[in-house]
Structures are given as structure tokens and as C-alpha cells.
Amino acid sequence: MELNDTIKAQLNHRSIRHFKEQALDKKTITTLLEVARQTASSQFFQQFSIIHVTDGAKRKRLAEICNQPPVSQNGELFIFLIDLHRNQQLRKQAGLDDGRLHTMDLYLQGLSDATLAVQNMYVAAESLGLGGVILGSIRNDIAAVSELFDLPEMVIPALGLQIGLPAESSEKKPRLPLDLLVFENKYQSTLPKKALEDYDQEVAAYYLNRQTNARKETFTNQITGSKSALNKHFTKRDEVLEQTHKQGFLWN
Numbered sequence: 001m002e003l004n005d006t007i008k009a010q011l012n013h014r015s016i017r018h019f020k021e022q023a024l025d026k027k028t029i030t031t032l033l034e035v036a037r038q039t040a041s042s043q044f045f046q047q048f049s050i051i052h053v054t055d056g057a058k059r060k061r062l063a064e065i066c067n068q069p070p071v072s073q074n075g076e077l078f079i080f081l082i083d084l085h086r087n088q089q090l091r092k093q094a095g096l097d098d099g100r101l102h103t104m105d106l107y108l109q110g111l112s113d114a115t116l117a118v119q120n121m122y123v124a125a126e127s128l129g130l131g132g133v134i135l136g137s138i139r140n141d142i143a144a145v146s147e148l149f150d151l152p153e154m155v156i157p158a159l160g161l162q163i164g165l166p167a168e169s170s171e172k173k174p175r176l177p178l179d180l181l182v183f184e185n186k187y188q189s190t191l192p193k194k195a196l197e198d199y200d201q202e203v204a205a206y207y208l209n210r211q212t213n214a215r216k217e218t219f220t221n222q223i224t225g226s227k228s229a230l231n232k233h234f235t236k237r238d239e240v241l242e243q244t245h246k247q248g249f250l251w252n
């Protein structure tokens, strides 16, 4: 099998967080949004929306929330929302109650719709030679983001996506080998020690040799380090269930 350009771009993926000043033209942006629009959708409910953030002040506030200064700088910024509000309104207009809208099932459908749309748009952007980064950090403060964008009940931020012309080059980050990731017919729960050690070494070499923020680090260290530990101090990210309830989700 010959690799086509899209697969080559996918296999060459790396996050880009700094972008050139040059803006994307309108046609490129519209095409990328059309790709997001055409993404597969669970039960064809289309439970997501996108906000293109063009207001400098809003980007500045988002950068603070994300704790990532480049979010307020170059590149285009899109916020992908889980959106059950639209369908709630449609049911209301038909004189119906909210039906299954407040179930975990529909929330997860909205989350997968939004997430797939992000990835579809990301792949399309990378296939054009653009770079980008997914921003889970927009969920650092769900209440603040909801207020910033006037989100009504039954809408909640899922992920951000910043894309543009790359102003940095970065090394490809090695992923778990297929042997550790893919099983045939049944799950293998015994951890293959040697394969994990080899992978840790590969990750260590990546971190030691990368251009920015080079350090001693392995995959195992990341999983056993402070990032995965229970927080000693409560942060807004620990309030995600309360905030999700507040936006009207998951009541039954």
C-alpha cells in the first residue's frame, strides 16, 4: 500500500503551539469548518457547536483561563461545545419535554460529536501543512468560559483548537508501540515489562533531545508523577461534575 498525503501528515503529527502572524484566508477557514460540519454524528443528533473566537479581549481571557499565553496570540482559535440546547429547543417547539437530553448517554454523544469534529478539522488542517494544538485547558474553568461566551443551559465547552501557520518545529513524540496498544480478540491485562521499559527509553531519548524544555522524563514517570495524583488542593478542574450539572446536564 502506498501512503497518501493525508496519512503521511497523520503519521507525522505533532502539536504546534506557536504560529506565524499571517492569518488564514477566509476560504481555508470555511473549508476547515465544512470538514468539522461533515463529521460523523452519533444518531445524527449533531450535538455540537463551534465558536470562532476573533475578539482579542476574549482570547486574552481564554489564555488566562488556559494558563497558556500563546492562546491569545497568533493562529485561529475555535471552541468546540457540547450542544444539546439546539435539540432541547426543537423538542420544546414541538411541545415535548426534554426526553433523554439529561442522560449520561446523550452527554457522552455530545462529547464524542464535538471531539470527532475537532479531530476531523485538525487532520484537515495538518493535511494542508498547517499546525495546531487541541486545548483541553479551556475546561480549567468551565463557569468562566460559559460566561465569556454566553453559553445557555445544555451547552458546555468540550475542547479548543488553535490552528495556523507553524512558527516552530518540534520533534515527533513517540507513542506506545502497537504491541501495547492493540489486542486481538481479548484484552491482555498483564503488562509486558520489557516492551514498557523499551518505550520508556524511547520517550526518555525524545525528552532529552528535544529543542525546547528538554528534561529527564519517561512515560512511566508521567503516569506515576504528580499530574495523575489526587490533588491535595481542590482546583476548579475538580469541580467538573458540579459545573456540568450547573449547565443543565446529567440530571438523570
Ligand SMILES: Cc1cc2nc3c(=O)[nH]c(=O)nc-3n(C[C@H](O)[C@H](O)[C@H](O)COP(=O)(O)O)c2cc1C
Binding pocket: 013, 014, 015, 016, 017, 068, 133, 134, 135, 136, 137, 138, 159, 172, 173
Ligand atoms: C483532549 C486533548 C487535550 C489537550 N489539551 C492540551 C492543552 O490544554 N494544552 C496543550 O498545550 N496541549 C494539549 N493537548 C496536546 C497534548 O499535550 C499532545 O497531543 C501530547 O502531549 C502529545 O504530543 P503531540 O501532539 O505533539 O504528539 C491536548 C491533547 C488532547 C488530545
